[in-house]
Amino acid sequence: xxxxxxxxxxxxxxxxxxxxxxxxxxxxxxxxxxxxxxxxxxxxxxxxxxxxxxxxxxxxxxxxxxxxxxxxxxxxxxxxxxxxxxxxxxxxxxxxxxxxxxxxxxxxxxxxxx
Numbered sequence: 001x002x003x004x005x006x007x008x009x010x011x012x013x014x015x016x017x018x019x020x021x022x023x024x025x026x027x028x029x030x031x032x033x034x035x036x037x038x039x040x041x042x043x044x045x046x047x048x049x050x051x052x053x054x055x056x057x058x059x060x061x062x063x064x065x066x067x068x069x070x071x072x073x074x075x076x077x078x079x080x081x082x083x084x085x086x087x088x089x090x091x092x093x094x095x096x097x098x099x100x101x102x103x104x105x106x107x108x109x110x111x112x113x114x
Contacts, residue, residue, distance in 0.1 A: 004079065008039045012084035018054060019086055023096065026075040026089040032096035033104040035064075037086065049074045051088060070094035 011019050018036040025032055035053040037045070041061055044052040048063075051072035055062040065071030072090040079086060097104040 006079060006083065008042050010083065011042075011079070011086075012082065014084075019084065021051075021053065021086045021088050023051065023072065023088045023090055025092055027091075030103055031105055032072075032090070032092055032102070045074060045077075045088075051090060064096075065093060068094065068098075070096065072096070 013019055014036075016036075018038050019042070021035050021037055023032045023034065024030065036056060037052075038054040041052045041054045044061065044063075051064045051074060053062045053064065054060075063071075071093045072088070073093075074088060075091055076089040077086060078089070092102075095102055097106065099106075
């Protein structure tokens with residue numbers, strides 16, 4: 001695995017100035033959730049080792065677990081080849097989804113055959 005050092009300024013942001021984050025359980029490999037980071041969330045995550053995101057609905061920083069106790073502790077951060085998406089491999093305490101499910105991806109789409 002290649003290791004790189006990237007500052008926030010080096011990452012490619014979307015039109016809102018944010019980077020999408022895919023969150024994966026470090027042990028099982030299950031995809032837990034997806035969220036967004038702005039510069040403050042990225043820097044706070046690096047500083048504290050606890051996943052911090054930008055809540056688009058609340059328009060403020062959101063430390064995952066601050067109200068539920070279901071924290072995400074960083075085990076590893078990866079960047080994709082285009083440097084525009086972060087993969088956060090975490091140690092998840094409790095459920096990742098606000099519905100109480102372990103993963104936000106607990107529903108399977110039924111394919112519509114035409």
